[in-house]
Structures are given as structure tokens and as C-alpha cells.
Amino acid sequence: MADCVAYSELIKCCISKRAIEEGKLVHKHLVSNGNKPKSFLLSMLVNMYVKFNLLGEAEKLFDKMPERNVVAWTTMISAYSNAKISHKALEFLILMLREGVSPNMYTFSSVLRACDGMLSLRQVHCGLFKYGLESDVFVRSALIDVYAKWGELDNALAVFEEFVTGDLVVWNSIIGAFAQNSDSDEALNLFKRMKRAGFAAEQATLTSTLRAVTGLSLLELGRQVHVHVLKYDQDLILNNALLDMYCKCGGLDDARLFFSQMKERDVISWSTMIIGLAQNGFSREALDLFEMMKQTGTKPNYITMVGVLFACSHAGLLEEGQYYFESMKKLFGVDPGREHYGCMIDLLGRAGKIDDAVRLLHEMNCEPDAVTWRTLLGACKIHKNADIAIYAAKQILKLEPDDVGTYILLSNIYENSQRWEDATSLRKTMRERGLKKEPGCSWIEVDKRIHAFIFRDMSHPQIDDIIRELNQLVLKLRGVGYVPDTNFILQDLEGEQKEDSLQYHSEKLTIVYGLMSLPRASIIRIKKNLRICGDCHLFAKLVAKTEKRIIVIRDQVRYHHFQDGTCSCGDYW
DNA sequence: ATAGGGTTAG
Numbered sequence: 001m002a003d004c005v006a007y008s009e010l011i012k013c014c015i016s017k018r019a020i021e022e023g024k025l026v027h028k029h030l031v032s033n034g035n036k037p038k039s040f041l042l043s044m045l046v047n048m049y050v051k052f053n054l055l056g057e058a059e060k061l062f063d064k065m066p067e068r069n070v071v072a073w074t075t076m077i078s079a080y081s082n083a084k085i086s087h088k089a090l091e092f093l094i095l096m097l098r099e100g101v102s103p104n105m106y107t108f109s110s111v112l113r114a115c116d117g118m119l120s121l122r123q124v125h126c127g128l129f130k131y132g133l134e135s136d137v138f139v140r141s142a143l144i145d146v147y148a149k150w151g152e153l154d155n156a157l158a159v160f161e162e163f164v165t166g167d168l169v170v171w172n173s174i175i176g177a178f179a180q181n182s183d184s185d186e187a188l189n190l191f192k193r194m195k196r197a198g199f200a201a202e203q204a205t206l207t208s209t210l211r212a213v214t215g216l217s218l219l220e221l222g223r224q225v226h227v228h229v230l231k232y233d234q235d236l237i238l239n240n241a242l243l244d245m246y247c248k249c250g251g252l253d254d255a256r257l258f259f260s261q262m263k264e265r266d267v268i269s270w271s272t273m274i275i276g277l278a279q280n281g282f283s284r285e286a287l288d289l290f291e292m293m294k295q296t297g298t299k300p301n302y303i304t305m306v307g308v309l310f311a312c313s314h315a316g317l318l319e320e321g322q323y324y325f326e327s328m329k330k331l332f333g334v335d336p337g338r339e340h341y342g343c344m345i346d347l348l349g350r351a352g353k354i355d356d357a358v359r360l361l362h363e364m365n366c367e368p369d370a371v372t373w374r375t376l377l378g379a380c381k382i383h384k385n386a387d388i389a390i391y392a393a394k395q396i397l398k399l400e401p402d403d404v405g406t407y408i409l410l411s412n413i414y415e416n417s418q419r420w421e422d423a424t425s426l427r428k429t430m431r432e433r434g435l436k437k438e439p440g441c442s443w444i445e446v447d448k449r450i451h452a453f454i455f456r457d458m459s460h461p462q463i464d465d466i467i468r469e470l471n472q473l474v475l476k477l478r479g480v481g482y483v484p485d486t487n488f489i490l491q492d493l494e495g496e497q498k499e500d501s502l503q504y505h506s507e508k509l510t511i512v513y514g515l516m517s518l519p520r521a522s523i524i525r526i527k528k529n530l531r532i533c534g535d536c537h538l539f540a541k542l543v544a545k546t547e548k549r550i551i552v553i554r555d556q557v558r559y560h561h562f563q564d565g566t567c568s569c570g571d572y573w
Numbered sequence: 574a575t576a577g578g579g580t581t582a583g
């Protein structure tokens with residue numbers, strides 16, 4: 001008996017000290033002793049091999065065990081689940097049931113993570129009622145996570161609401177579920193509910209909350225969360241989320257400052273800052289930061305290289321981009337993927353090398369998706385290449401038959417090339433499918449409230465004042481040479497090219513509202529659901545100059561910083 | 574003896 005205790009202490013010691021060779025010795029000693037070792041000691045050895053990442057050794061030992069209890073089975077299932085060998089984890093659950101061993105909450109919380117689809121998830125979910133485990137908090141947080149992983153938020157919420165939870169991790173799971181599935185509103189609602197229920201937010205809560213804040217671009221709310229983050233200033237994941245929040249909410253100065261003061265930075269911190277700079281139009285700074293990152297010895301990963309190439313493509317740095325693209329495999333071991341090809345297609349296309357862009361697209365080692373084709377289409381818009389534009393648009397519609405913007409763009413091209421029949425048939429298809437263009441919508445945060453302006457929607461309480469101000473401003477700008485730019489034939493505008501409707505694009509209303517309601521010194525930060533049009537871009541540049549304001553607009557893809565008559569994108573978007 | 578939540582792109 002004393003032997004048993006000694007062995008178990010020895011194994012624990014090996015695990016905690018990560019002493020692999022000593023562990024193997026203990027194993028050898030235990031089985032060569034002549035006596036049959038107790039099964040719980042063998043289970044511990046299986047666990048030891050799992051902890052050492054020696055899955056093969058664990059399997060060998062497990063197979064030889066004369067009797068296997070729930071702990072042994074669960075250890076193996078957990079190991080397969082962590083190693084993402086889902087089918088083995090699920091297979092082992094079935095085998096243990098066949099051997100008459102009852103799974104417990106440990107088993108279920110492991111096997112749930114291995115569910116590779118809704119079918120297996122449903123079956124396992126039903127199975128746990130049989131053992132009365134549906135109220136265990138570990139099982140419930142696993143259920144919420146896995147439903148969220150498959151995008152089944154209704155099911156995740158149903159699990160959450162099934163019992164009143166007194167467990168912080170269950171709260172974190174449900175908040176994270178919505179934050180990760182870009183339902184930021186619901187994530188913030190749950191966060192408020194959690195606070196009302198008397199729970200204190202800690203690292204994981206704040207990280208998910210920041211992600212939700214980022215999704216809604218609520219800079220001021222983000223600053224308030226920052227205050228709570230200070231308590232955990234050594235938490236790198238949380239700091240990275242905060243950094244991303246500042247980058248994505250247009251608080252680039254805050255981001256730069258925060259990044260410079262971070263005591264510890266990993267590849268995600270660097271990537272976040274590089275991408276943040278690139279998205280905000282500061283490509284040179286992004287690339288300089290990339291050089292610094294390499295000097296610190298942090299190895300760039302797939303996502304870092306997306307950011308680097310993204311910076312090149314935003315600034316039109318063709319040679320630099322090509323250099324990074326061609327050398328990243330050799331230098332950092334990163335194989336180019338769809339996103340990297342996308343940046344290169346953008347770079348070549350914008351530089352007017354449309355044929356090279358098409359060639360690269362066909363050379364890709366993975367299938368081009370709608371985003372890839374849309375990148376090519378964007379280049380065609382700039383260089384007015386109607387033939388390739390039609391080709392790209394058709395490819396997009398094959399992959400996304402409901403993409404309204406592409407339909408409208410394609411029909412505009414047909415009309416412009418006087419292919420009336422093609423245009424008419426396309427419009428007909430759209431009508432039949434009931435497709436309508438999503439209206440432009442821009443919003444701004446004033447006094448902790450969101451003020452949204454939707455194209456043709458006049459429901460804002462101060463809309464009359466805003467329109468009066470806008471008309472005056474346009475008159476003033478015309479005085480300094482502003483001519484509304486209606487020449488955007490290759491854009492997916494629908495009957496909005498006319499000057500009068502152009503004047504009431506949602507971002508213009510929002511800019512004016514910002515001028516009216518924010519203090520003179522503050523930056524006007526605006527978000528928009530679609531791409532900014534050429535005329536609004538010009539308008540914003542002139543307003544920034546004449547009104548001496550900084551305007552930051554985040555459109556669907558990137559940021560525009562307008563200051564003193566210019567934009568950080570260099571009119572290149 | 575076996576189990577849990579959070580960060581960069583798309």
C-alpha cells in the first residue's frame with residue numbers, strides 16, 4: 001500500500017517537473033516489479049504520457065490495461081480532443097459505453113470539444129441527460145462554447161438560460177460566444193446582465209467585452225473598459241485585445257502610446273499594431289514596425305504577413321510587396337495563402353498590371369473565393385477595364401448569387417458599354433430574386449450615444465438643422481472650387497449618381513452632425529457600412545481643410561484620416 | 574488520478 005502512495009507521488013512529481021526520462025523509468029520499474037500495478041497507477045501513467053505529448057506511448061499503455069475505468073477513458077478522450085483528433089475522441093466515447101463504463105462530467109466536457117458537427121453535438125448533448133449531467137458548470141460552459149463554435153447562438157443561449165448560473169466561466173462563455181460571432185450588441189447586453197447579477201468582470205470577460213466594443217467601434221466605451229483593464233496590466237491577451245480596440249476604433253494615437261508602453265509583446269501584439277497602422281493608412285510606419293519586430297526576434301506568422309502585404313498594397317509599394325511575398329516562405333516559413341495572394345492581386349491590379357494580377361490569381365495554390373475576385377474587380381474599377389471587370393463580376397456571382405453590389409456594378413458596366421440587353425436581363429434577374437441594395441448608413445458617437453444616418457431616412461430629430469448646415473457648407477465649398485464628382489461609373493451606385501442625391505449621402509450628413517455637436521478640438525470619428533464614394537471622400541478632405549478639423553472615417557474596408565485637405569489613404573482606395 | 578472562458582486576418 002505504501003508503494004502505491006509512493007508511486008503516485010513519484011508520477012505527480014515527474015508530471016510537474018516535466019521529467020520525461022524519469023517518468024519512463026518509473027513506468028518501467030512499476031511493470032517490472034512482478035506485481036500487477038493498480039489500475040489507477042496505470043491511469044496516472046497514461047495521463048503522464050498525455051501531458052508529455054507522447055500520445056503514442058499513452059495509447060500503447062492504455063491498450064495493455066487489463067481494466068479501464070472512467071478516468072483512464074476520459075484521459076484518452078481528453079488527449080484526442082486536445083490534439084484535435086475528433087473522430088478518435090468520439091470513437092472512444094462509444095467504445096467506453098460498449099464496455100459498460102459510465103461517462104462522467106469530465107468525460108463529457110472533453111468529448112463535447114471534439115464534436116465535429118451539429119450531428120455529433122446533438123447526440124452527445126442528448127446523451128448527457130441520461131447521466132443527469134446537464135447542470136454541471138463545466139459541461140455547460142463546454143456546451144455553450146461548442147454551439148458557439150458552430151455558429152448556433154440560439155442553442156448556446158438556450159443552454160445558458162436553462163439554469164441560473166453562479167459560475168463566472170459560464171458567463172464568460174456566453175459573452176465570448178456572442179462576441180466571437182460578431183453579435184456585439186448581445187455580448188454587451190449579457191455583460192451588463194452579468195454586472196447586474198453581481199459578478200465582477202475579470203480577464204476573459206474584459207477580453208470578450210473589448211472585442212464586442214471593437215465590433216461596434218465604440219471608442220469612448222472602450223476607454224471606460226480600459227480603466228478596468230489596468231487591474232490586470234500583466235495579462236498579455238487582454239492587453240492585445242485593448243490594443244486592437246484602439247486600432248479598430250480609430251484611436252490610433254492611443255494605440256501607439258499603449259503599444260509603446262507594453263512591457264511584454266508577442267507576435268499578436270506586433271501583428272495587431274502593424275495591421276492597425278496599415279488599416280489607418282500609415283503603411284510606411286507599419287513596415288518600419290515590422291523591421292523592429294524582426295529585430296526583437298519575434299517570428300512573424302501567417303497573419304503578420306497578411307498585415308505586411310496589406311500595408312504594401314495600401315501604399316502601392318509594388319517592389320516591396322513582391323519581395324516580402326516571394327521571401328516569406330524562406331525567411332519565416334509562411335506559405336502564401338488566399339489573403340496574401342489577395343494583397344498581391346490588389347497591388348498588381350492597382351499598379352495597372354491587371355494581366356499580371358489575373359495570372360497570379362490563376363496560379364494560386366488554393367481556390368480563389370469571392371473576396372479574391374472582388375479585389376480584381378476593384379482594380380478593374382480604377383483602371384476602367386470593363387472586360388476583366390465583367391469576367392470577375394461573373395465569377396463573384398457564381399460564388400455569391402445574392403451579392404447586390406456586384407449585380408449593380410455589372411449592370412452599370414453593361415449600360416456604359418451600351419450592352420442594353422445584358423443590362424436589362426440582369427436587372428430582371430435581380431427583381432426576380434428580390435434583391436435590393438443595402439442603403440448607405442453612417443454613424444457617430446456623441447455623448448455616449450450612437451447617431452445613425454441612413455440614406456434617404458430623415459428620422460433624426462435634428463435633420464432639418466443638419467440639412468440646412470449641409471447646404472450652407474456645400475455652398476461655401478463650391479466657393480473654394482468644390483465640384484460634386486458624379487463620374488463614378490464603375491461603382492455600385494444605383495441611381496444615386498445625380499448630384500442632389502449625392503449631396504445627402506449618409507456620411508455627409510454625419511460629418512455635418514459631428515461638426516455641429518462635437519467640441520471644436522475633438523476628432524470627428526465616423527463609421528460607414530459601405531465603401532466611401534469618391535465625392536464624399538473629396539468633400540471630407542475639403543471640410544477638414546476649411547473647418548480645420550480632423551475627420552476619421554472607417555468604411556467597410558479601411559480607415560481614412562482627413563486632415564488639412566488630404567487623406568491618409570493618399571486617394572488610393 | 575480525468576474537465577472550463579479570452580487576443581491579430583477572413
